[in-house]
């Protein structure tokens with residue numbers, strides 16, 4: 001490790017709360033799908049800041065909007081009307097069946113808003129004292145106290161767990177049906193689990209889930225924080241399954257790196273909030289929504305949703321061909337669009353070694369769900385980069401076998 005990075009490591013130990021076990025990498029600069037570390041080494045970024053930098057780093061048009069808007073208006077709070085926010089809301093709502101949006105600053109906050117809306121909707125609109133939210137095992141919904149309880153992981157030492165959540169096994173409709181009670185306000189699911197290993201729901205499960213929710217008067221809520229905004233090859237990953245959730249949430253890639261989250265709801269479900277019900281100081285300010293509008297316009301103009309579907313399919317086909325060339329090296333290739341999981345047939349320790357060798361070769365991605373390599377590249381990544389990565393992976397798997 002270089003001297004420069006050693007110095008950063010020492011400062012971070014001294015200054016920062018011990019929450020992140022970081023990669024052995026200090027990043028100083030990014031451009032497109034490339035990152036450069038503190039020693040000047042170049043990397044292909046297949047992680048996009050965890051699905052955030054959908055248009056790549058240092059995008060010229062984004063930089064321009066950011067600079068222009070920052071000289072006009074950055075923030076005034078939600079006490080005021082702002083045209084930037086309205087323009088973005090209108091454009092964003094045009095991507096789905098939802099009728100209303102609430103802006104916030106992160107994925108966890110967007111899910112908090114969804115959970116609050118579900119409880120208040122049931123009580124105030126439906127007159128039902130229903131507060132419980134059912135989630136699926138291996139989900140990830142965030143790290144605030146409520147979303148942690150929804151997730152059911154990373155809870156140690158933070159007890160007591162926030163009440164009002166119940167988890168059921170993934171993909172098991174009977175278990176879901178049994179878990180729905182008169183106290184159930186909503187079911188919250190990822191149509192493709194991200195942190196949980198890139199598992200898309202089955203069509204049967206999606207159909208059953210939707211029918212059960214309607215039958216029982218339970219809100220169907222989808223967490224699109226990672227899979228949404230075109231990454232899955234549809235604007236929203238629930239659209240692959242024909243779902244029409246009452247509520248859904250977004251965040252990661254909305255503003256290409258600026259913090260923005262959103263909770264969207266049908267006009268009916270949105271009746272759960274009234275003036276004063278919920279609020280945030282920063283959410284959806286003029287700067288971030290001006291940037292987010294530009295992001296959405298570029299995704300549309302450059303047909304990046306369609307491209308994510310096509311490029312993702314071809315990438316998965318390449319990984320499947322690799323799995324055939326190297327029998328016993330890859331157990332599964334999963335995902336939708338440019339949300340890709342390649343499950344290696346090796347224990348986690350060895351998978352970590354493979355990850356380290358890929359990093360050494362200049363490819364940044366991450367490991368999730370034990371030994372699954374997760375790719376969340378920019379939506380405009382070149383196919384050449386993905387081909388080069390496949391070659392690098394082949395080389396690494398051969399060396400490790």
Ligand SMILES: *Cc1c(COP(=O)(O)O)cnc(C)c1O
Nearest residue numbers: 106107108140141142194225226
């Ligand atoms: C990342 C993520 C979250 C949490 O988002 P934060 O911005 O980190 O709070 C919630 N749900 C899903 C599916 C995510 O991938």
